[in-house]
Amino acid sequence: MARILIIDDDPDVLMAAKLLLKRHFGHVDIEKNPERIPFLVTNGRYDAILLDMNFQRDLSSGREGFFWLDRILDIDPSASVVLITAYGDVEMAVRAMKVGAKDFVLKPWQNDKLLATIRSSVGGKEDTETVDKSGTASRGGRAKAPVSGTASSFIAQSPAMRQVLDTVSRVANTDANVLILGENGTGKDLIARMIHEQSGRKAAPFVSVDVGALSESLFESELFGYVKGAFTDARDDRSGRFEEAQGGTIFLDEIGNITLPQQARLLTVLQQRQVTRLGSNKPRPIDVRLICATNANLSERITNREFRQDLLYRINTIEVHLPPLRDRPDDIVPLAEHFLNIYRKQYGRAVTGLSPALVRHLKQHRWPGNVRELQHAVERAVILTGESVLEPGDFFGGLGGGASGLVSPVSAATESMQLDDMERRMIQQAMQKYGGNITDVARELGLSRQALYRRLEKYGM
Numbered sequence: 001m002a003r004i005l006i007i008d009d010d011p012d013v014l015m016a017a018k019l020l021l022k023r024h025f026g027h028v029d030i031e032k033n034p035e036r037i038p039f040l041v042t043n044g045r046y047d048a049i050l051l052d053m054n055f056q057r058d059l060s061s062g063r064e065g066f067f068w069l070d071r072i073l074d075i076d077p078s079a080s081v082v083l084i085t086a087y088g089d090v091e092m093a094v095r096a097m098k099v100g101a102k103d104f105v106l107k108p109w110q111n112d113k114l115l116a117t118i119r120s121s122v123g124g125k126e127d128t129e130t131v132d133k134s135g136t137a138s139r140g141g142r143a144k145a146p147v148s149g150t151a152s153s154f155i156a157q158s159p160a161m162r163q164v165l166d167t168v169s170r171v172a173n174t175d176a177n178v179l180i181l182g183e184n185g186t187g188k189d190l191i192a193r194m195i196h197e198q199s200g201r202k203a204a205p206f207v208s209v210d211v212g213a214l215s216e217s218l219f220e221s222e223l224f225g226y227v228k229g230a231f232t233d234a235r236d237d238r239s240g241r242f243e244e245a246q247g248g249t250i251f252l253d254e255i256g257n258i259t260l261p262q263q264a265r266l267l268t269v270l271q272q273r274q275v276t277r278l279g280s281n282k283p284r285p286i287d288v289r290l291i292c293a294t295n296a297n298l299s300e301r302i303t304n305r306e307f308r309q310d311l312l313y314r315i316n317t318i319e320v321h322l323p324p325l326r327d328r329p330d331d332i333v334p335l336a337e338h339f340l341n342i343y344r345k346q347y348g349r350a351v352t353g354l355s356p357a358l359v360r361h362l363k364q365h366r367w368p369g370n371v372r373e374l375q376h377a378v379e380r381a382v383i384l385t386g387e388s389v390l391e392p393g394d395f396f397g398g399l400g401g402g403a404s405g406l407v408s409p410v411s412a413a414t415e416s417m418q419l420d421d422m423e424r425r426m427i428q429q430a431m432q433k434y435g436g437n438i439t440d441v442a443r444e445l446g447l448s449r450q451a452l453y454r455r456l457e458k459y460g461m
């Protein structure tokens with residue numbers, strides 16, 4: 001069953017498209033307000049997104065459409081975005097495809113053409129139920145990152161992480177609520193998926209919700225669902241994420257960031273083990289395993305009366321602490337090699353390993369962004385290096401590394417600016433070398449043509 005999202009500020013277009021597509025594809029969401037795109041794309045796991053190019057306030061330049069296309073691809077680089085445009089000059093559509101749109105349709109559309117376009121965009125997911133091999137449905141939906149949550153691809157060489165894996169294997173098969181604590185990028189999401197995959201619920205859905213990102217007004221409708229007419233835009237009944245997780249696991253990420261009223265509503269649902277859709281008075285029983293995660297210091301929040309003690313007791317039957325990467329240096333090199341292996345294949349680069357000098361640098365860096373920072377650093381290095389062995393310069397590009405060879409701790413923001421600069425320079429050099437031939441430049445940099453176009457746009461080149 002395919003999941004489709006349609007974004008257009010014309011309610012008639014939305015309704016017509018929904019009626020047509022619903023008969024052929026399983027699930028169709030419509031949205032009038034483009035501001036909700038980041039939330040929907042993060043949480044909705046769509047197989048195709050139909051996006052209007054021309055919103056009312058920016059009628060014919062398509063600029064807003066480009067802006068939203070870019071946001072979608074930033075959140076999910078593998079998203080299939082099909083553009084709708086009533087001002088179908090081919091040039092704009094082609095430009096949109098160069099920066100990552102999958103296809104475009106002209107308004108008013110021919111039904112057959114629209115169906116064929118969507119069919120090819122969802123990759124055959126029409127009418128039939130397809131279940132992700134692992135039975136999981138993530139924020140972004142399809143497996144978009146090359147890094148999976150299976151135990152075999154989880155790197156844990158340090159004693160601290162071995163202990164974590166031991167706890168995971170002991171609690172997975174119980175229904176105990178688990179609270180995962182750790183800084184950003186330490187692997188909380190991955191551990192939550194692993195618990196689900198090792199549990200008796202693995203054939204049922206794994207539903208992941210970033211509750212910290214839900215506004216006060218969306219919190220209830222998103223988690224508990226709503227019935228038609230519950231609020232102005234509620235044109236249909238819709239199940240919430242708890243119901244979608246029925247029989248499986250719900251993962252509430254950033255639980256430490258929800259407000260006190262949200263905490264009260266969540267607590268009631270957890271105590272009663274039933275949800276009532278917004279606008280309805282019919283409670284529905286739920287059978288879900290609860291896993292929560294946060295990077296916040298919950299004891300401090302409780303002392304400050306920002307987090308309810310009784311909610312904490314509900315969610316933390318088992319606590320799993322993920323140490324920051326700087327506190328488990330034994331994991332750094334195995335992780336770097338693991339990511340090197342993934343990205344070398346993904347970008348078709350002949351990079352074989354890490355130099356001894358780089359190994360020293362990696363171990364000494366503080367990794368404020370933890371495993372995610374290391375992962376991105378390896379990806380960039382694999383793309384940008386011209387050598388077969390990665391050197392400190394591929395990672396730290398002249399940052400730190402004085403006589404002592406120590407890498408000075410730099411903020412993630414500074415580092416990312418420097419890496420952007422490095423990337424821009426690499427692209428410029430390759431453009432000069434190949435006289436602007438996009439295919440050759442993309443091949444040289446190990447990028448897809450689309451990825452290169454996006455970077456050219458990003459750097460205004």
Ligand SMILES: Nc1ncnc2c1ncn2[C@@H]1O[C@H](COP(=O)(O)OP(=O)(O)OP(=O)(O)O)[C@@H](O)[C@H]1O
Nearest residue numbers: 147153154155183184185186187188189190371372
């Ligand atoms: N031990 C590990 N082995 C392999 N990959 C890992 C490991 N830990 C984390 N990763 C990878 O690092 C990235 C960040 O991990 P993840 O998203 O699970 O972190 P997080 O703690 O949930 O982050 P946030 O708090 O920002 O949501 C992911 O791509 C994940 O696959």
